[in-house]
Structure formats: C-alpha cells, structure tokens
Amino acid sequence: MRFVARRQDPLARLPRAGRVEAFAQRLPLEVRGHSIAWLVPLLMLVGVAVADWNTSGGFRLISWAALVPAIAAALCPVWITMCFAVLALATYVGVDTAWPHQDRIGAPDLILVAVSGVLSTLACAVRQRGERRLVRIQDIADTTRRTLLRPLPPGFGGLDHAAVYLTADIEARVGGDFYDIQPGPYGTRVVLGDVQGKGLGAVETAGALLGTFREAAYHEADLMAVAGRLEVRMLRHRLHTSALGRDDGDRFATAVLLGFPPDAPETVEFVNFGHDPPLVAGPSGVRRLPAAHGLPLGMSDLAPGTGFPDTVSVRLGAEETLLLTTDGVTEARDPGGTFYPLPDDVARGLASDPRLAEPRRLVAYVRDGTLRHCRGRLSDDTTIFAVRRRVNDPTRWTPHTG
Incomplete structure (x- = not known):
C-alpha cells in the first residue's frame, strides 16, 4: 500500500480532512497505482479449498465458498465479482467431486453457492451505482465550494x-x-x-x-x-x-x-x-x-x-x-x-x-x-x-x- 502525498508542500496533506475516517479513505488497497482488492476473495477461496481438503469427511468447509463472492461484492467491481461467483461455483464442484461419494455434500450447498454468487453480483451493482451517485454529489459539492471559496x-x-x-x-x-x-x-x-x-x-x-x-x-x-x-x-x-x-x-x-x-x-x-x-x-x-x-x-x-x-x-x-x-x-x-x-x-x-x-x-x-x-x-x-x-x-x- 502507498500513501501518496506531496511532502514538499505543507498543505498537501489532508487538505479537507474533518475526521479520523478521512485517513481510511486515503488508504486504498493498491500497489503502484493498481488495485489489489481482488486478492482478498482469492486468498479466502484458496484457503477454504485447502482447509476443506485437509479436513475429514465428517467436517466439510467447502460450503464457505459462498462467502467469497459476497466479499468480492464489497471490494471489487461487478465484473470481478461475477468472475468470483463463477470461480467459487467451479471450485465447489471440483473440490466436492474429489471426495468419495459418501463424503460429498452435493446439490444443497451447490445451490447455496450459486445463489450467493447471483445475489452478490446484484449487490455489487447496487453498491457501484451508489458510489457513482456519491461521486457526482461530491463533484457538485466541490464545484459549490470552488464557487463560494474561489481559488x-x-x-x-x-x-x-x-x-x-x-x-x-x-x-x-x-x-x-x-x-x-x-x-x-x-x-x-x-x-x-x-x-x-x-x-x-x-x-x-x-x-x-x-x-x-x-x-x-x-x-x-x-x-x-x-x-x-x-x-x-x-x-x-x-x-x-x-x-x-x-x-x-x-x-x-x-x-x-x-x-x-x-x-x-x-x-x-x-x-x-x-x-x-x-x-x-x-x-x-x-x-x-x-x-x-x-x-x-x-x-x-x-x-x-x-x-x-x-x-x-x-x-x-x-x-x-x-x-x-x-x-x-x-x-x-x-x-x-x-x-x-x-x-x-x-x-x-x-x-x-x-x-x-x-x-x-x-x-x-x-x-x-x-x-x-x-x-x-x-x-x-x-x-x-x-x-x-x-x-x-x-x-x-x-x-x-x-
């Protein structure tokens, strides 16, 4: 992560920050200007698959793959959330079928993972729509501020x-x-x-x-x-x-x-x-x-x-x-x-x-x-x-x- 600031300018740091929450807004999940938010759901999906593989047949964790698209919906764009919805479903099928027949979970949790992927994608679309609206409102507020307090x-x-x-x-x-x-x-x-x-x-x-x-x-x-x-x-x-x-x-x-x-x-x-x-x-x-x-x-x-x-x-x-x-x-x-x-x-x-x-x-x-x-x-x-x-x-x- 990077905190980008022009250190040579004493006014460059937090020019409009009013509360401590402003610090969180200035620390996105990115490296060298590229978002790495997708790593969070990916690591969780890999962790669920590995944990499920190393447990006994009486205690299965692969159903937790339903949480992966939900996490992606909170952090990633819609298309990445869709990718994780499909990837979670494919991972569930692959890991579950690798177990002996008597230890498989089968269709009930498969439906859960599929429904989670669909709902997460819809939720992500709603979130991004709200974020775009907030950006427009903030642009209007910035324009008002520049008009009121002219440069x-x-x-x-x-x-x-x-x-x-x-x-x-x-x-x-x-x-x-x-x-x-x-x-x-x-x-x-x-x-x-x-x-x-x-x-x-x-x-x-x-x-x-x-x-x-x-x-x-x-x-x-x-x-x-x-x-x-x-x-x-x-x-x-x-x-x-x-x-x-x-x-x-x-x-x-x-x-x-x-x-x-x-x-x-x-x-x-x-x-x-x-x-x-x-x-x-x-x-x-x-x-x-x-x-x-x-x-x-x-x-x-x-x-x-x-x-x-x-x-x-x-x-x-x-x-x-x-x-x-x-x-x-x-x-x-x-x-x-x-x-x-x-x-x-x-x-x-x-x-x-x-x-x-x-x-x-x-x-x-x-x-x-x-x-x-x-x-x-x-x-x-x-x-x-x-x-x-x-x-x-x-x-x-x-x-x-x-």
Whole structure:
C-alpha cells in the first residue's frame, strides 16, 4: 500500500480532512497505482479449498465458498465479482467431486453457492451505482465550494496568503465558513467569517455575503462603507428568508474585515463583527489584535443604538503575518475537554522555527496542531487563513485584477 502525498508542500496533506475516517479513505488497497482488492476473495477461496481438503469427511468447509463472492461484492467491481461467483461455483464442484461419494455434500450447498454468487453480483451493482451517485454529489459539492471559496492566485492583491478549510462533515465538503481577498483601486481587502448554524442555509448566507464583499471591497473607498454594505446585505438576506417562511430568519455571521491601504505599507485596518480577533505572528512572537466591540453581521436591528464597530488601524512588521481562524480552531477540544491553546502553540512553534511566520507554514502548523489536539474529531467547520504583504512588493492594483 502507498500513501501518496506531496511532502514538499505543507498543505498537501489532508487538505479537507474533518475526521479520523478521512485517513481510511486515503488508504486504498493498491500497489503502484493498481488495485489489489481482488486478492482478498482469492486468498479466502484458496484457503477454504485447502482447509476443506485437509479436513475429514465428517467436517466439510467447502460450503464457505459462498462467502467469497459476497466479499468480492464489497471490494471489487461487478465484473470481478461475477468472475468470483463463477470461480467459487467451479471450485465447489471440483473440490466436492474429489471426495468419495459418501463424503460429498452435493446439490444443497451447490445451490447455496450459486445463489450467493447471483445475489452478490446484484449487490455489487447496487453498491457501484451508489458510489457513482456519491461521486457526482461530491463533484457538485466541490464545484459549490470552488464557487463560494474561489481559488486565490499566489500573491493576489500584493499579499502572500494561504488557507486551509476543514469541514466537520467530510462528505459535505462545504459549510458556513467563508473567506476571500479582493484587490481594488483603494487597496486590497480581506474578509473571513463564520455563518451561524449549519446546512444549506448557512452556505447560502455565506454566498450572499461573499458576493457583496467582492463588489463593495472593489468600489468603496472607505473600509467602513464596505462593512456597512455587508451589514445591509445580511439584513436583506434575513428578510428574504423570513418572507419565504424559513426558520433561519434570525441567522447572523461573525466576521473580520481587513484593509491594506496602498499608501500605508506598514498599516492594516480592520473591522471586527463579533469574531475572534486576528493573531499577529512574527519573528518576535505572537500578539493578538484588539478584541471585538461590534455585533455580528445581521444583529444591528436587534440591538439598536449599540453602535457600529469602529475601524482599528495597527502597524505590522515586514515579516509579520495575520492569522485568522474560525471557531473550529478555538473550540477544538482534547478528550479531557481542554480547548486548543492556539496563541501558546503558535508561540512555541515560532520560538523553535521563526520561518513558521510564513503563511503556508503557519496554516499547516495550526491545522496539524488542531487535528492533533482534538484527535481528528472537529466539532465545527474550521478555516485557517493567513495573509501578509509581500516583501518588497507593496499592494498594487490593476484593472485586470480580481
């Protein structure tokens, strides 16, 4: 068996694994790219025949050949299952007739082996049909995920960036976490958020917010105007779902909105809508940006008069990286119920290797630490996103970008 992975890429390993079951899916019965699943029923058939030959006439094992096509049906394609159905029947006849007449089992178990072969072939056809349907569903989910979380080119908007998205349900492959980068004439804007709840409603809400972000971040000169557009879009979306009679009319989203002004290469602006504040990781260690004072998106009408979150400006060093995560990281627990100590773990990693501040290394480190802490059992969708300005390459915009 082989575990195929591109070891030179720290993000190549388990990019979407959400549970320990994902490891089993990555370990097929194959050698050098060729399936060896057929060896399992073959070895069983040979073992049954040899065992039957070495037993006494009063204790026959050849009837166990009926299990061979059933095992093939679980592991092999239909045509191989059919071959084992015929081979099991031929083996039964050959081994049984080799015994003296008084020790033969005869027709009753012959019928059992034949019926087992037919039913196993039909079961295999049903299994493969279900697998093809699952593949189509997963392709649709992957297409949805690529549309929602569009691929980001290297250096997009003058930023080095890396992201890992882990779904708690490995079959769904998409959830309510969202992130994006949008360059424009007023600098590059970044968003990361987490829609409350799960299911298709959360995915729909994330898509609505991302669509608004991509337009507002491009056209609006002020970061607060982008934040206001996101809030209005969330309120409009809630009104729409409520008018449809759906029960997700009280949905909200936490989010962090970042702005990289083109005229201030050492400054980043951010607006926090009730989300965990970003961490800044660099050679000097880890620090946390100011905590959120704003309400989540979609709650301004529920708490009028509380005010809109302010824009906060902070200075970043040339080698400092902003690390943004959703609550799948901060709420990951070990078997004893202890939460994952993200800042402390990143600080330890930076102390041993300052290169960990590079976005790709940082998200891979946090991903591995999160999965290791919770034993691969995530309780929520998890996004790990790291960005920083490119060294000696300030944020630029061209009309053909984004």
